[in-house]
Amino acid sequence: MFYTAICDDESVFSEKAKALIDQILDEKGITHRTDCFSSTDELQAAMRKCDYALLLLDIVMDKQTGLEFATELRRAGSRVNIIFMTSSAEFALDAYEVYPLTYLTKPVDPIKLRRALQMCLEKMEKQPGLVINDRKLGQVMVEYDDILYLESQKHDIVVYARDGQQYTFMGSFEAFCEKLPTDIFFRCHRSYSVNLRHTGRISNREYTMRNGAVIPISRTQYKLACDKFAGL
DSSP states (O other): OEEEEEEOSOHHHHHHHHHHHHHHHHHTTOOEEEEEESSHHHHHHHHTTOOOSEEEEESOOSSSOHHHHHHHHHHTTOOOEEEEEESOSTTHHHHGGGOOSEEEESSOOHHHHHHHHHHHHHHHHHOOEEEEEETTTEEEEEEGGGEEEEEEETTEEEEEETTSOEEEEESOHHHHHHTSOTTTEEEEETTEEEEGGGEEEEETTEEEETTSOEEEOOGGGHHHHHHHHHTO
């Protein structure tokens, strides 16, 4: 599912952009959902529940500008894809300091929007990592090599990174693990999946990770776990 959020305090522009995005993604056969918001407060609340792949932000809004909101996201470590929309090119130079995909002037040109969406899709295909919607940071991209292991905690999934950071988001652990590359990750237990590249040793039905963390291995997975470790 490709989730897009449009934030513009002028509904006439957001609805037109939504119609164009839906049309383009329908033509590409991509399952999608496009949500519209009139303020960054509304968008921020929605981002705690939805893993948006793309944000279209109006630069000039009354309470908080799209540029200010994007700056906050980047400072928090979010790498969500951003497209700016505005009626004026006045803020174009400042906008590029938060690394947007592009900058579109209103009314949005369908051809330019199509190109921007294609750019976003191609960028996501090349990302060697996970795009997750962390409870505190919002949408972030964590590279596979920076992940030590993942843990299921009730209805949450926790990603443990090499730098000590923990990312928490809601989801089905089983479904999420099925999306991970099997040459890198191994679900060794119903509640754990490890990055095989960061396993230090295996014994007594446990992986010891290179940072010292000890991860249990289920009885049924132990032989395969040993084979996976031996094959590194």
